[in-house]
Amino acid sequence: MLQLLGFVNNNITGNLPxxxxxxxxDLERLSIGGNRLSGEIPGCISKFSKLIKLDHGGxxxxxxxxxxxGNLQNLQHLNFDSNQxxxxxxxxxxxxxISRINCRQLKVIQIGSNSFDGMLPRALGNLSASVEAxxxxxxxxxxxxxxEVGNVSNLIKLDIGGNELIGTIPDxxxxxxxxxxxxxxxxxxxxxxxxxxxxxxxMYHLDLGNNHLCRQLPxxxxxxxxxxxxxxxxxxxxxxxxxxxxxxxxxQIMDLSNNLFNGSLAPEIGSVKRMRELYLSRNQFTGxxxxxxxxxxxxxxxxxxxxxxxxxxxxxxxxxxxxxxxDLSKNNLYGEIHKSLEKLEELVYFNVSFNELRGxxxxxxxxxxxxxxxxxxx
Numbered sequence: 001m002l003q004l005l006g007f008v009n010n011n012i013t014g015n016l017p018x019x020x021x022x023x024x025x026d027l028e029r030l031s032i033g034g035n036r037l038s039g040e041i042p043g044c045i046s047k048f049s050k051l052i053k054l055d056h057g058g059x060x061x062x063x064x065x066x067x068x069x070g071n072l073q074n075l076q077h078l079n080f081d082s083n084q085x086x087x088x089x090x091x092x093x094x095x096x097x098i099s100r101i102n103c104r105q106l107k108v109i110q111i112g113s114n115s116f117d118g119m120l121p122r123a124l125g126n127l128s129a130s131v132e133a134x135x136x137x138x139x140x141x142x143x144x145x146x147x148e149v150g151n152v153s154n155l156i157k158l159d160i161g162g163n164e165l166i167g168t169i170p171d172x173x174x175x176x177x178x179x180x181x182x183x184x185x186x187x188x189x190x191x192x193x194x195x196x197x198x199x200x201x202x203m204y205h206l207d208l209g210n211n212h213l214c215r216q217l218p219x220x221x222x223x224x225x226x227x228x229x230x231x232x233x234x235x236x237x238x239x240x241x242x243x244x245x246x247x248x249x250x251x252q253i254m255d256l257s258n259n260l261f262n263g264s265l266a267p268e269i270g271s272v273k274r275m276r277e278l279y280l281s282r283n284q285f286t287g288x289x290x291x292x293x294x295x296x297x298x299x300x301x302x303x304x305x306x307x308x309x310x311x312x313x314x315x316x317x318x319x320x321x322x323x324x325x326x327d328l329s330k331n332n333l334y335g336e337i338h339k340s341l342e343k344l345e346e347l348v349y350f351n352v353s354f355n356e357l358r359g360x361x362x363x364x365x366x367x368x369x370x371x372x373x374x375x376x377x378x
Contacts, residue, residue: 001026008033008055015039016061021047033057033079040064041080046071057081057110064088065111070099075106081135082113093121094141104128112137112159119143120160125151133157137183141165145184150175161185161207168192169208174199181205185231193217203227209255210234222247229253233279236260243268255279257303262286270295281305281327288312289328294319301325305351308332313352318343330354337362 002024012035021044030048033055040063041056051072057079065085069075078100087094098121100106106128117140125148127134132154141163149158150172158179165187173182174196180203190212198220200206206224209231216239217232227248233255240263241256251272261283270292277300285307293302294316300323310332317326318340326344329351336359337352344350347366361367 003027004029004031006031007035010035012037016042018042018044021045024048026050028074029053029055031055033059035059037061041066041085043068045069048072049074051075052105053077055079056083059083061085065096067096067099069096070102072103073105075103076130077108078103078106079108079110080114081110085111085114085116087116087118089117092119092143094118095121097121098123101126101128104130106131108133110135112139114139116140117142120146120149122146122148124149127152129154131155135159136163138162143167145170145173145189147172149173152176153178155179156202157181159183161187163187165189169194169213171196173197176200178202180226183207184211185209187211189213191215195220197221198223200224201226205229207231208235212236214238217245219244221245224248225250227251231255232259234258238262240264241266246271248272250274252298253277256283258282260284264288265290265293267292269293272296274298276322277301279303281307283307285309289314289317289333291316293317297321299323300346303327304331305329306331310334313337313341313357315340317341320344321346323347325349327351328355333357336360339364341365342367 003026005027008031016037027048028050029052037059041061043066046068052074061083094116107130112135119142124146131152133156137159144167145165147170155176156178161183168191169189171194177199179200185207192215195218198218203224204226214236219242222244225248228250237259241261243266246266246268249272252274253276257279264287265285267290269290275296276298281303288311289309291314299320305327312335313333315338323344324346334356337357339362342362342365345365
């Protein structure tokens with residue numbers, strides 16, 4: 001008996017016929033993602049009682065998600081990502097998610113990049129404890145993040161970025177101690193980051209960028225030693241970054257740009273040896289650029305523009321042998337541009353405009369190919 005039916009990543013068009021439910025009583029995997037299929041998803045799919053994986057992602061399906069798919073009690077993987085699916089306009093909450101409560105084997109729910117235009121139901125907290133991934137980014141989801149989400153205790157990945165969520169981040173999210181990837185970016189969330197975030201001991205990716213978050217970060221965030229990528233850009237954070245924030249030596253990408261961070265950059269910044277991308281532009285940092293920043297020899301991108309930094313450009317920047325992008329523009333830097341920067345052979349972008357620099361421009365290494373506009377104050 002047929003157990004797998006797959007047409008993934010082809011150019012198949014048309015509707016999914018209702019007759020597909022006939023003749024495959026033992027079907028376990030229906031994978032038709034990455035095509036050009038359209039029309040509504042037929043509710044008869046619920047007849048595949050042995051179905052484990054249902055992949056309709058990357059098509060042009062429209063209409064509502066059949067509620068009776070909740071009858072698929074063996075379902076482990078559901079992917080409706082990147083379609084044109086909508087919610088019942090007469091219902092405020094995403095009612096099809098409520099029916100998923102019956103799928104007690106479910107591990108993965110992917111419904112991102114659709115047009116649901118509804119709210120996350122409180123019943124989301126009643127999803128099976130087996131659920132490990134829930135992605136609903138770019139879905140026009142409105143309202144608040146329900147506290148009950150914290151009950152889905154085995155979540156490893158939670159992505160609800162790029163929606164229209166409002167309110168504060170519920171402190172119950174701190175109960176998701178197994179989460180490794182959390183994306184709440186590009187919403188309208190406000191308030192502070194709760195101290196319960198420090199319970200994310202397995203976190204490697206945290207994206208809260210482009211919200212209305214403010215106040216200070218919990219100092220205990222330094223204890224999340226697994227963190228590799230942190231994005232807090234485009235918020236209203238207003239505090240001095242404590243030196244302990246630079247103690248996580250595994251961090252590789254940090255974006256704190258477009259906030260109200262102030263104070264000086266601690267010398268401990270040189271401890272994050274694996275850092276590849278560091279974005280600190282458009283804040284209110286003062287003081288000198290610490291010379292210890294030259295220890296970040298894995299750094300590819302460094303942006304410190306639009307701050308209030310003063311003093312000379314550290315000669316140690318010439319030790320950043322992997323650097324490709326360096327932006328120090330719109331600060332109060334003075335002195336000369338050290339010849340040591342000619343060692344930056346990978347450099348393709350160098351901007352020190354709108355400062356108080358003097359002396360000659362280096363003419364060796366990558367500087368031979370850089371535009372004069374990167375040095376000018378116009």
